[in-house]
Amino acid sequence: MKRPFADYAYSAEPIRRCHWADAVPGADLAAPTAQGDMDIDYAVIGGGYTGLNAALRLAEAGEQVVVFDAEHPGWGASGRNGGFCCLGGTRAEDETLERRHGEGAVDEVRRAEVASVDHVAGLLDRLGIDADRHSEGETILAHSEAKMRQLRAEQADYDAAYGVKTTLVEKADLRAAGLNGRFHGALTVPVGFALHPRKYLAGLAKAAEAAGARLRGRSPITRIERKSYGYQLSSPAAKIRTRKLIIATNGYSSEDVPEWMRSRFLPAQSSVIATRPMTQAELDAQGWTAHQMAYEDRRLLHYFHLTPDNRMVFGQRGGVIASAGNEARIERKVRRDFERLFPEWKHVETPDYWSGMVCLTATLTPFCGAIPEMPGAYAAFGYHGNGVAMGSYCGAMLADLARGGTAEIPRAFARPPGRFPLGPMRRGWLAAEYAFARLTNA
Numbered sequence: 001m002k003r004p005f006a007d008y009a010y011s012a013e014p015i016r017r018c019h020w021a022d023a024v025p026g027a028d029l030a031a032p033t034a035q036g037d038m039d040i041d042y043a044v045i046g047g048g049y050t051g052l053n054a055a056l057r058l059a060e061a062g063e064q065v066v067v068f069d070a071e072h073p074g075w076g077a078s079g080r081n082g083g084f085c086c087l088g089g090t091r092a093e094d095e096t097l098e099r100r101h102g103e104g105a106v107d108e109v110r111r112a113e114v115a116s117v118d119h120v121a122g123l124l125d126r127l128g129i130d131a132d133r134h135s136e137g138e139t140i141l142a143h144s145e146a147k148m149r150q151l152r153a154e155q156a157d158y159d160a161a162y163g164v165k166t167t168l169v170e171k172a173d174l175r176a177a178g179l180n181g182r183f184h185g186a187l188t189v190p191v192g193f194a195l196h197p198r199k200y201l202a203g204l205a206k207a208a209e210a211a212g213a214r215l216r217g218r219s220p221i222t223r224i225e226r227k228s229y230g231y232q233l234s235s236p237a238a239k240i241r242t243r244k245l246i247i248a249t250n251g252y253s254s255e256d257v258p259e260w261m262r263s264r265f266l267p268a269q270s271s272v273i274a275t276r277p278m279t280q281a282e283l284d285a286q287g288w289t290a291h292q293m294a295y296e297d298r299r300l301l302h303y304f305h306l307t308p309d310n311r312m313v314f315g316q317r318g319g320v321i322a323s324a325g326n327e328a329r330i331e332r333k334v335r336r337d338f339e340r341l342f343p344e345w346k347h348v349e350t351p352d353y354w355s356g357m358v359c360l361t362a363t364l365t366p367f368c369g370a371i372p373e374m375p376g377a378y379a380a381f382g383y384h385g386n387g388v389a390m391g392s393y394c395g396a397m398l399a400d401l402a403r404g405g406t407a408e409i410p411r412a413f414a415r416p417p418g419r420f421p422l423g424p425m426r427r428g429w430l431a432a433e434y435a436f437a438r439l440t441n442a
């Protein structure tokens with residue numbers, strides 16, 4: 001497996017201090033290794049939200065499906081994210097979407113965003129998964145007066161785009177709303193909720209197995225070959241014959257599994273700290289008492305929410321070089337930003353720090369569909385850091401497609417993204433983006 005970042009990014013180091021693993025350790029998610037000759041109908045590569053949603057949907061439809069993960073289900077971003085089950089997934093401008101995909105393309109994307117949040121809410125309810133759900137929608141915090149003016153001007157657009165009634169909070173009222181920090185005001189969109197990402201993941205894995213899906217861990221798929229019956233997959237201890245194939249590897253994808261993926265994805269690091277539980281007095285001192293998931297509206301945003309036991313989980317985009325030294329530098333940077341936004345919490349320890357890979361595409365839209373050069377093979381990836389809801393939804397949609405049915409997929413997601421220029425050096429695009437964001441403080 002050839003992957004764009006150094007081995008460190010794919011090792012256990014970046015999640016050694018992941019807060020979510022306290023409640024759901026990796027050992028609880030372990031699955032048996034794939035062994036010997038296997039002959040199956042559907043193989044899913046990747047055991048995150050995308051792969052497990054595909055597997056659950058297939059298994060519930062009575063199909064025979066096996067999920068293969070290189071480590072264990074939830075090893076990737078799905079077991080280590082910020083816990084925002086929110087709108088998003090696409091970074092392309094509205095005008096670009098309409099120009100590329102025709103009239104109505106933006107509405108389709110908006111509908112899919114809302115459907116994806118509803119999809120996860122429906123799963124939690126139907127499967128009885130207790131994932132510490134909290135937060136009433138999502139709050140956007142203005143980092144400057146100019147941004148606040150923009151939010152005021154855009155409020156009606158948000159209402160129309162999502163068919164909701166958003167709420168504006170002016171700077172003077174932030175403390176009363178429990179949203180006080182170095183912000184200039186807020187806009188809350190009442191769609192989405194926060195959750196414990198590993199509890200959702202574990203519940204999903206259990207439900208998929210209960211429905212008949214088989215999960216295999218420590219089973220990297222290292223080679224995919226086209227055969228008359230479908231595909232032959234190679235794993236260190238197994239040879240797998242499968243009729244249909246679903247690729248669900250997102251930010252942990254390789255350039256050569258399958259070769260079609262080469263340069264079509266760009267992993268980007270996201271990094272998170274979590275405080276110890278805070279007392280009510282500490283929350284009151286800062287004036288941030290809401291259990292609301294929120295993000296500061298910058299090009300490279302900060303995202304955060306108070307968990308039900310009053311820990312602040314606080315994340316942002318990481319670096320472009322994966323190494324222990326760089327990781328330590330990023331942790332210090334995240335901590336500095338946290339103290340700048342919440343100065344009353346300078347004394348509050350942040351024992352937990354972790355990072356992982358999100359996934360971008362050259363079109364700035366997710367892909368969810370059939371792989372053109374590979375009959376019977378499907379893929380979904382590129383949620384641009386918003387895959388809790390969108391990855392879950394796309395996984396379920398892929399299952400419907402793979403079974404030969406139709407699926408509610410926006411046109412913008414169905415067209416495969418082209419390859420990034422610069423090939424293996426494409427991380428250079430991130431470095432340029434980060435430098436620009438720093439320069440403009442946008």
Ligand SMILES: Cc1cc2nc3c(=O)[nH]c(=O)nc-3n(C[C@H](O)[C@H](O)[C@H](O)COP(=O)(O)OP(=O)(O)OC[C@H]3O[C@@H](n4cnc5c(N)ncnc54)[C@H](O)[C@@H]3O)c2cc1C
Nearest residue numbers: 046048049050070076077078081082084221356386387388
């Ligand atoms: C720190 C961080 C914070 C984030 N915060 C949020 C958030 O708050 N809200 C939000 O919506 N999104 C967030 N995201 C993004 C979100 O977590 C992802 O978009 C989503 O989890 C992607 O799910 P997935 O199943 O497609 O991929 P992943 O969960 O990354 O799973 C891919 C899996 O594929 C496996 N794999 C790769 N190659 C192979 C192979 N060859 N053989 C076998 N297995 C293989 C990997 O081991 C991995 O387990 C965050 C991501 C990170 C890293």
